[in-house]
Amino acid sequence: MQRRAILLATAALCCAASATPAAAQEKAPLKILVGFLAGGSADTLARLMADGLRNDFSSIVVENKPGAGGRIALTQLKKAKPDGQTVLILPNGPMVLFPHLYKKLDYDPIQDFTPISLLASFQFGVVAGPGSSAKSIQDLISAAKSKPGQNSYGTAGQGTWPHLLGLMMEQSTGIELNHVPFQGGSAANAALLGSHVQYKFDVVSETAELHRNGKVRILAVTGAKRDLQVPEVPTLKELGIPMEASSWFAMYGPANLPTEVRKKLEMAVVNAVKTPELQGKLRKLGYEAVGSSSSELAASQKADLTRWEKPIKTANFSLD
Known part of the structure; x- marks a missing residue:
C-alpha cells in the first residue's frame, strides 16, 4: 500500500509538471513596436x-x-x-503614403506584413486663421482664384499629411495655394495665429478648441462624415468638393503569420477596442475607435494606396 501511494504521488507530480508548461503557453508575451518617440500619438x-x-x-x-x-x-x-509575439502599431502614412513618396523602400507594405486590426481613425480640418476673412470653403476658393499662389497654408514640413492635403485640395478645386513648411506643427500653428499664413490643414482635435473660442475657423472636415468634436462643420463632400481623406492607426504583424495566431491577436484587439473604457480614452484624444477585422484593415490600406497615388504623382512630388 505504501509503495502504491508513492507511485500515485509520483505520477501526480509528473502530470502537474507536464501541465505547467502548457498552461504557461496559453498566454504568451507580446512586444508592441512603435516607430516614434515616447509621448507621441502612436506611443x-x-x-x-x-x-x-x-x-x-x-x-x-x-x-x-x-x-x-x-x-x-x-x-x-x-x-x-511570425509567432504572434511581435506586432507594430503605426499611423497609415508609412503604409499608404511612403510607397508614393519614396522611389525606393526597404519594405513592401502589402507583402511584408500581416494586417491585424484598424484601431482608430481621425480626420483633418481645413482651418482659416485670423489672417483670412474666409467664412466658408467657397470663400477660400474664391480668394485663391482671384490671387493664384498668394494665399498660403502652413505645415509641419514637406511630405506631411497637411502638405499632401493641400496638394489634393488644389487638384480637387483647381486653385493654387502657396505651401509654407515650418519646423514642426507648433511653429505652423504660431504662424497661423500670427497671420503669417492664412490657412492650415490640421487634425481636428488640435484645433477644435481654438475653433470653439473663435480664434480660428474650421471651414470643413476631410473625412467621410462629420466629426463629433465639431458637428456643425460640414465635410468637403457635402460642399460638393470631390475630396475625402482621413488617417488611422493600425496593428500589423510580420508576414506569414499563421491564421490561428492572427485570429487570436485580432480577437484580443477587437475586444479591447470595443470596451467603453478604451473607447472613452480614445474619444478624449480625438480618435474614433474602430477595432476592425484584419480583412477590413487590408481593404482600407489598399483603398488608401490607390487614393493617394494620383494626387502625389500629379504633383510630381517625392521625398527622395
Whole structure:
C-alpha cells in the first residue's frame, strides 16, 4: 500500500509538471513596436492598447524604435518571427503614403506584413486663421482664384499629411495655394495665429478648441462624415468638393503569420477596442475607435494606396 501511494504521488507530480508548461503557453508575451518617440500619438495609443490587452498575454512590452518616419520599426517587424509575439502599431502614412513618396523602400507594405486590426481613425480640418476673412470653403476658393499662389497654408514640413492635403485640395478645386513648411506643427500653428499664413490643414482635435473660442475657423472636415468634436462643420463632400481623406492607426504583424495566431491577436484587439473604457480614452484624444477585422484593415490600406497615388504623382512630388 505504501509503495502504491508513492507511485500515485509520483505520477501526480509528473502530470502537474507536464501541465505547467502548457498552461504557461496559453498566454504568451507580446512586444508592441512603435516607430516614434515616447509621448507621441502612436506611443500613447500603443500604451493604451497594452493596458487593454493585459489580460490576454503573460506580459506586454512597448518598445520605441523611432526614426525615418516609422521605417526603422517596420524593418524590425519585417525581420521578426511570425509567432504572434511581435506586432507594430503605426499611423497609415508609412503604409499608404511612403510607397508614393519614396522611389525606393526597404519594405513592401502589402507583402511584408500581416494586417491585424484598424484601431482608430481621425480626420483633418481645413482651418482659416485670423489672417483670412474666409467664412466658408467657397470663400477660400474664391480668394485663391482671384490671387493664384498668394494665399498660403502652413505645415509641419514637406511630405506631411497637411502638405499632401493641400496638394489634393488644389487638384480637387483647381486653385493654387502657396505651401509654407515650418519646423514642426507648433511653429505652423504660431504662424497661423500670427497671420503669417492664412490657412492650415490640421487634425481636428488640435484645433477644435481654438475653433470653439473663435480664434480660428474650421471651414470643413476631410473625412467621410462629420466629426463629433465639431458637428456643425460640414465635410468637403457635402460642399460638393470631390475630396475625402482621413488617417488611422493600425496593428500589423510580420508576414506569414499563421491564421490561428492572427485570429487570436485580432480577437484580443477587437475586444479591447470595443470596451467603453478604451473607447472613452480614445474619444478624449480625438480618435474614433474602430477595432476592425484584419480583412477590413487590408481593404482600407489598399483603398488608401490607390487614393493617394494620383494626387502625389500629379504633383510630381517625392521625398527622395
